[in-house]
Amino acid sequence: MLKAQAPLMPASQHSSESAETRTALRGSRPRDTPPAPSQLAFVPFVSVDNMMKIVNQIGLPTMLREMSAYLEADFERWEQFDKSPRVAAHSKEGVIELMPTSDGATYGFKYVNGHPANMARGFQTVTAFGVLAKVSNGYPVLLTEMTILTALRTAATSVVAAKYLAPAGASVMAMIGNGTQCEFQVAAFRELLGIESVRLYDIDRHATDKAVRNLATSGIDVVACNSAVEAIAGAQIVTTCTADKQYATILTDDMIGTGVHINAIGGDCPGKTELQRALVQRADIFVEYAPQTRIEGEIQQLPPDHRVTELWQVINGDAKGRSSDGELTLFDSVGFAIEDFSALRYVHDQLETTGHFTKLDMIADPDDPRDLFGMINRAGSA
Numbered sequence: 360m361l362k363a364q365a366p367l368m369p370a371s372q373h374s375s376e377s378a379e380t381r382t383a384l385r386g387s388r389p390r391d392t393p394p395a396p397s398q399l400a401f402v403p404f405v406s407v408d409n410m411m412k413i414v415n416q417i418g419l420p421t422m423l424r425e426m427s428a429y430l431e432a433d434f435e436r437w438e439q440f441d442k443s444p445r446v447a448a449h450s451k452e453g454v455i456e457l458m459p460t461s462d463g464a465t466y467g468f469k470y471v472n473g474h475p476a477n478m479a480r481g482f483q484t485v486t487a488f489g490v491l492a493k494v495s496n497g498y499p500v501l502l503t504e505m506t507i508l509t510a511l512r513t514a515a516t517s518v519v520a521a522k523y524l525a526p527a528g529a530s531v532m533a534m535i536g537n538g539t540q541c542e543f544q545v546a547a548f549r550e551l552l553g554i555e556s557v558r559l560y561d562i563d564r565h566a567t568d569k570a571v572r573n574l575a576t577s578g579i580d581v582v583a584c585n586s587a588v589e590a591i592a593g594a595q596i597v598t599t600c601t602a603d604k605q606y607a608t609i610l611t612d613d614m615i616g617t618g619v620h621i622n623a624i625g626g627d628c629p630g631k632t633e634l635q636r637a638l639v640q641r642a643d644i645f646v647e648y649a650p651q652t653r654i655e656g657e658i659q660q661l662p663p664d665h666r667v668t669e670l671w672q673v674i675n676g677d678a679k680g681r682s683s684d685g686e687l688t689l690f691d692s693v694g695f696a697i698e699d700f701s702a703l704r705y706v707h708d709q710l711e712t713t714g715h716f717t718k719l720d721m722i723a724d725p726d727d728p729r730d731l732f733g734m735i736n737r738a739g740s741a
C-alpha cells in the first residue's frame with residue numbers, strides 16, 4: 360500500500376483518457392526489467408480510518424448536507440441509470456447483497472450484508488464496501504469502506520424523502536430502533552429538516568442509553584422512552600429502524616393517526632418487515648425502486664399491483680409528494696444502488712481536497728497488456 364502520489368482524475372473524466380495518457384500513466388520501463396507497478400495499477404482506497412478522518416475534517420452536518428445534494432442530483436437524472444433489484448444471497452442468519460448500477464460513464468457497486476442476529480454475537484448487523492469504475496475500460500477509480508458511508512447515505516436519503524413527504528414544520532421525530540443507524544438519522548433530520556426533539560425507543564435499553572450519550576451535545580432535545588407508543592406521542596415523523604429477521608410489528612394501524620410521515624428503513628428483506636399490513640395499506644406509499652421494494656419492503660405484504668410512487672418522480676415534479684396536512688405518508692425504504700453510487704461519487708470528489716486515502720496496487724497492468732504471464736515470470740526472476 361502506498362501513499363497517494365499521482366493527482367486524481369474526476370470519475371467523469373476517466374472515459375476521455377487518450378492512448379497517450381495511458382502510456383504516460385503506465386510509464387516506460389525496459390521490457391526486461393522486473394516489473395514495478397505502473398500508475399494504472401493503483402486504485403485510491405479509503406480505509407475506515409480515512410473515512411473517519413474525512414467525516415471529521417468535513418464535519419458530519421456538512422457532509423450530510425452535501426451528500427444529500429449529490430443524492431438529489433442523481434434522483435433527478437434517475438432515467439439515465441441502469442437499474443435492477445439487488446442480487447441477494449439469503450441464509451438463515453441473514454443476507455449478503457451486491458448492488459450495481461451505472462450512469463453510462465461510471466459504474467458502481469456495493470457489497471453489503473444484513474445479519475440481525477449479529478449484534479448478540481458481537482458483530483455488526485450491517486457492514487459494507489464499494490467500488491466506482493470507469494465504464495470506458497472497466498478500471499476501478501475508487502475502493503472504499505462503506506459501513507460508515509451506508510449510515511451517512513441512508514440518513515441523507517431519509518431526509519431527502521422527508522423534505523417532500525413530511526408535514527410542513529415538523530419538529531418532533533420518534534426513532535424506534537436505536538442501533539447503528541440511529542444517531543446518523545437524528546443528525547440528518549436535525550441538520551436538514553430542523554427537527555428539534557427526538558423520542559427514542561429500543562427493546563434493548565443499552566441501545567437507547569448509547570444514543571442518548573452520543574446525542575448529548577448535538578443540540579437536539581432527546582427523550583428516552585419506555586415503549587413505541589410512548590415514543591410516537593406528539594411526533595410528526597416516525598422512523599422505524601429495527602433489525603429482526605421476521606415479519607415484526609413495530610407499528611400497528613391504531614398507533615398512527617393522520618398527518619404523520621413514517622420513514623420505515625428497517626424492513627429490507629423478504630420476510631423482514633416492521634409495519635402492520637393495515638397501516639401500510641392506509642398510507643400513501645413512496646419507494647426508491649418499485650421492483651426491488653416489492654420484493655424487500657413493507658409492500659411485500661400487499662398485492663403486487665398496489666399503487667406506489669417512486670421518489671425520483673416526486674423530486675422531478677412528475678408526481679405529488681405530500682398533498683395535504685392530514686395525509687399519512689410512508690417512505691418504504693430498502694436502500695437502492697443509485698444512493699450508494701451518489702455516496703461513492705461524493706467520496707471520490709473529496710479525495711483530492713482531503714488527501715485521506717492511500718493507493719492500492721490492485722490492478723495487474725503488464726507493459727504489454729497481453730503479457731500477464733511474462734509479468735509474473737519477470738517478477739519471479741527478479
Ligand SMILES: NC(=O)c1ccc[n+]([C@@H]2O[C@H](COP(=O)([O-])OP(=O)(O)OC[C@H]3O[C@@H](n4cnc5c(N)ncnc54)[C@H](O)[C@@H]3O)[C@@H](O)[C@H]2O)c1
Nearest residue numbers: 484536538539540561562563566601602624625692693694
Ligand atoms: N433502508 C436502508 O437503506 C437501510 C440502510 C441501513 C440499514 N437498514 C436496515 O435497518 C435496520 C437497522 O440497522 P442498524 O444497522 O441500525 O442495526 P442494529 O442491529 O445496529 O440496530 C437495530 C436495533 O433495533 C433494535 N430492535 C430490534 N427489534 C426491536 C423492536 N421490536 N422494537 C424496538 N427496537 C428493536 C435492536 O435492539 C437494535 O438496537 C436493519 O434491519 C438494516 O438492515 C436499512
